[in-house]
Every structure is written in structure tokens, then in C-alpha cells.
Amino acid sequence: MNLSTEALLNLLKDKNIRPSYTRIKIMEYLAARRTHPTADEIYSNLLHEIPTLSKTTVYNSLNTFVKAGLVRTVTIEDNEARFDADTSDHGHFKCDMCGNIYDFPVDMAGLHTKGLSRFIVKQRDIYFKGTCPGCLENNIN
Amino acid sequence: MNLSTEALLNLLKDKNIRPSYTRIKIMEYLAARRTHPTADEIYSNLLHEIPTLSKTTVYNSLNTFVKAGLVRTVTIEDNEARFDADTSDHGHFKCDMCGNIYDFPVDMAGLHTKGLSRFIVKQRDIYFKGTCPGCLENNIN
DNA sequence: GAAGGGGTTTGTATTAATTACAACTTTATT
DNA sequence: AATAAAGTTGTAATTAATACAAACCCCTTC
Incomplete structure (x- = not known):
């Protein structure tokens, strides 16, 4: 970008x-x-x-x-x-502590799904949630 | 369920x-x-x-x-x-014509991501969008 | 079985994201 | 410069979701 x-x-x-x-x-x-x-x-x-x-x-x-x-x-x-604005394939990770959203690479070709052979897939969104490294460190205190 | x-x-x-x-x-x-x-x-x-x-x-x-x-x-x-109410691993597909949301199986273990080694991932959501088989058929007319 | 207390439900009011819409402004075309 | 088309603006309306206090229900204890 x-x-x-x-x-x-x-x-x-x-x-x-x-x-x-x-x-x-x-x-x-x-x-x-x-x-x-x-x-x-x-x-x-x-x-x-x-x-x-x-x-x-x-x-x-x-x-x-x-x-x-x-x-x-x-x-x-x-x-x-x-x-x-980045429309290329990638995932989004939201930290439940700081609220920041991080991009991460995803191998969409290797994402194996079933039962969608007769569906036309136009858009793929991958959302992860959890805690980011920064917040994990701060939380040790 | x-x-x-x-x-x-x-x-x-x-x-x-x-x-x-x-x-x-x-x-x-x-x-x-x-x-x-x-x-x-x-x-x-x-x-x-x-x-x-x-x-x-x-x-x-x-x-x-x-x-x-x-x-x-x-x-x-x-x-x-x-x-x-189904909290097991699976993806969601939303049809942009009829609006229905379909479940589909996803191999989460085979989902290869990068850069998340230091993140704690608690939740994974996979959302696809496109057209479902039923709407594809109806649309041929 | 009455009294009390904690959790649950309810209705109304509020918040906040998003859209509808008409007026106004800017840009393009002749 | 005139006119049309597209873009911008502000206000009002819509709607999902939450806040909150009153009412209600169920369980325990006396």
C-alpha cells in the first residue's frame, strides 16, 4: 500500500x-x-x-x-x-485488551473447506480474536 | 446440536x-x-x-x-x-442474493497463518460471501 | 407460610452507527 | 457564460444495542 x-x-x-x-x-x-x-x-x-x-x-x-x-x-x-484499503488476501486479528487490529498473512489456497463445491465464493474474511504480544507483556506485571 | x-x-x-x-x-x-x-x-x-x-x-x-x-x-x-448455538469449528457463508447463511466445515488445523506465533488466539471466525446453489439455479431463468 | 434477598424480566429512555434526503456547491461540457 | 451532472453538506430519521430502575419470581430462612 x-x-x-x-x-x-x-x-x-x-x-x-x-x-x-x-x-x-x-x-x-x-x-x-x-x-x-x-x-x-x-x-x-x-x-x-x-x-x-x-x-x-x-x-x-x-x-x-x-x-x-x-x-x-x-x-x-x-x-x-x-x-x-488493502484488498489482498490476509487475515485480521483483534486484540481483546488494546483493541488494535493486526493484519496477518493467510494461505487461502491451503484453506480446506467442504460442501462449497456448488457455491460461488466472491469474498473470504478471516477474523481472529485474542491477545497481542504487547498486551501479553504488559499483563505480566 | x-x-x-x-x-x-x-x-x-x-x-x-x-x-x-x-x-x-x-x-x-x-x-x-x-x-x-x-x-x-x-x-x-x-x-x-x-x-x-x-x-x-x-x-x-x-x-x-x-x-x-x-x-x-x-x-x-x-x-x-x-x-x-453451534460453537464447534466451522465457517459461515452468506448468500448475497437470498441472504441465507450456511454453515460449512473448515479444516482449522490446516489453516496456515504467519506472524501470529507470539499472539494468543482465542477465537477464529471464517466468513465467506457469494451466491448459493439455489440462487444460482433460479438466476438461469 | 410470611419475610427477605438475589437473580431475572420488563419497559422506557438513551446511545450511537448508518442512511435518507433535499439544498447547496463544485466540476465538466458545450 | 450557461447548463447539466456529480459531489458535498447538514439535518432528520432509522435502527441495533445498551442503561437503568421498577416489577417480578423463586429460593431460603425464620
């Missing part, structure tokens, strides 16, 4: 999404960090840069990106959606 | 959950079908059997079950939580 603004511009153009100032800022924000922010986090953090920003715009833009396949929704938690 | 009422009673007792009439009805409802209902569906369907039932009670009971590990929350969709 961590695309240049120009690469991002082409990414949007390829999907027929007009690369407005706001959309580019939101995509840049998402692509620049791997924190899987909520819509509200994106809104709050961009507000000082785009003082006229509205939360509806954040939702509109995110939904546009998700429909175009540029962004993926992470529903690891039941109370709020998170967003990820 | 599909436990007898008595087996259910012992299941609750083992977890120190008092087996009230309402709780048993909710657990029976969950255990009897594999439709992964929402809290609202459970509420609506039990209302004719328990006319005094309150939606808060459904949420309270479900949260109690989830904390005790008897029920698992399915967050395959971002707008509502679903519930599953």
Missing part, C-alpha cells in the same frame, strides 16, 4: 470514480495506515484538514470505494464497521 | 446460568435451527409463545450465553449481529 497521490488518482479513475479532493484525502488516509479505522475516526482525523467535511461524505465515499472493490469492510466487531 | 430440553438444562447449569423458562426457550430456539437468527428474529418468533417477552431480555440472555461460551456471535454483516 502507501500509494503516491498520483497512483491513487489513477486507481480511482480506473474504477470510474471521480477523484475529488475529499475522496483522495479519504483514500490517502486509509492507504497510509494499517489501523483499520472506523468512519468516525476518519472523519475526526480529517476534519482539521478539511474543515467543511461532513460525516455523510465519509460514508458516501467509503461506500463508493467498497462497491468498486477498492476498500474492504472489516466486520470483526459487531458494533461498528472498519475499513481497509 | 438439537439438544433435548434436559441436556440444555444441564448445559446451562454447568455454566452457572440459572435455567429460567425464557433462557431455555431462547436456547432451544437457537439450537433447533441453523438459520443464525438476529436478536430481533428470536424476539419476534418467541413472542407468541412468551407474550410478556421483552427485547431486552433476548439481548440479556444472548449476552449471557456468549460470555459463557455457549453461543457465538456471527458478525458476517455489518448492520446486525447474528447468533449461533
Whole structure:
């Protein structure tokens, strides 16, 4: 990830999404960090840069990106959606102590399932939960 | 699944959950079908059997079950939580046409991940999305 | 069997994420 | 510059979920 603004511009153009100032800022924000922010986090953090920003715009833009396949929704938690600009195959781990969400590599080809031969699978999400190394250390005290 | 009422009673007792009439009805409802209902569906369907039932009670009971590990929350969709009384390892497939959620077997042991050696993993959720065989057939017309 | 107490249920009010929608603004096209 | 199309904004509405206090039920103890 961590695309240049120009690469991002082409990414949007390829999907027929007009690369407005706001959309580019939101995509840049998402692509620049791997924190899987909520819509509200994106809104709050961009507000000082785009003082006229509205939360509806954040939702509109995110939904546009998700429909175009540029962004993926992470529903690891039941109370709020998170967003990820990395659409390549990988899993998400949520630490139940600090709440951080970590990416981890997954061998999707080696993931053996049964009974899905007649299903068309378009999306695969792998969500793990537990405790992260940092919180495990802090907890020893 | 599909436990007898008595087996259910012992299941609750083992977890120190008092087996009230309402709780048993909710657990029976969950255990009897594999439709992964929402809290609202459970509420609506039990209302004719328990006319005094309150939606808060459904949420309270479900949260109690989830904390005790008897029920698992399915967050395959971002707008509502679903519930599953089958806590054994398996994946969930949601059809984007009919909305049904299907269980499928997954070989968790063969699921190869990287970078998690120092993490403690307590829960694994596998969510697939796409189109189910029934909807694929109907769509040919 | 009455009194008391802990846990359970209920209803209402509240919170918070998300969407609906109409007005307004910006951008593209002629 | 005029006009149309698309994007943005703010407010209101929707809806899942929780907070909380009152009412209720069941079990124990006197």
C-alpha cells in the first residue's frame, strides 16, 4: 500500500470514480495506515484538514470505494464497521485488551473447506480474536 | 446440536446460568435451527409463545450465553449481529442474493497463518460471501 | 407460610452507527 | 457564460444495542 497521490488518482479513475479532493484525502488516509479505522475516526482525523467535511461524505465515499472493490469492510466487531484499503488476501486479528487490529498473512489456497463445491465464493474474511504480544507483556506485571 | 430440553438444562447449569423458562426457550430456539437468527428474529418468533417477552431480555440472555461460551456471535454483516448455538469449528457463508447463511466445515488445523506465533488466539471466525446453489439455479431463468 | 434477598424480566429512555434526503456547491461540457 | 451532472453538506430519521430502575419470581430462612 502507501500509494503516491498520483497512483491513487489513477486507481480511482480506473474504477470510474471521480477523484475529488475529499475522496483522495479519504483514500490517502486509509492507504497510509494499517489501523483499520472506523468512519468516525476518519472523519475526526480529517476534519482539521478539511474543515467543511461532513460525516455523510465519509460514508458516501467509503461506500463508493467498497462497491468498486477498492476498500474492504472489516466486520470483526459487531458494533461498528472498519475499513481497509488493502484488498489482498490476509487475515485480521483483534486484540481483546488494546483493541488494535493486526493484519496477518493467510494461505487461502491451503484453506480446506467442504460442501462449497456448488457455491460461488466472491469474498473470504478471516477474523481472529485474542491477545497481542504487547498486551501479553504488559499483563505480566 | 438439537439438544433435548434436559441436556440444555444441564448445559446451562454447568455454566452457572440459572435455567429460567425464557433462557431455555431462547436456547432451544437457537439450537433447533441453523438459520443464525438476529436478536430481533428470536424476539419476534418467541413472542407468541412468551407474550410478556421483552427485547431486552433476548439481548440479556444472548449476552449471557456468549460470555459463557455457549453461543457465538456471527458478525458476517455489518448492520446486525447474528447468533449461533453451534460453537464447534466451522465457517459461515452468506448468500448475497437470498441472504441465507450456511454453515460449512473448515479444516482449522490446516489453516496456515504467519506472524501470529507470539499472539494468543482465542477465537477464529471464517466468513465467506457469494451466491448459493439455489440462487444460482433460479438466476438461469 | 410470611419475610427477605438475589437473580431475572420488563419497559422506557438513551446511545450511537448508518442512511435518507433535499439544498447547496463544485466540476465538466458545450 | 450557461447548463447539466456529480459531489458535498447538514439535518432528520432509522435502527441495533445498551442503561437503568421498577416489577417480578423463586429460593431460603425464620
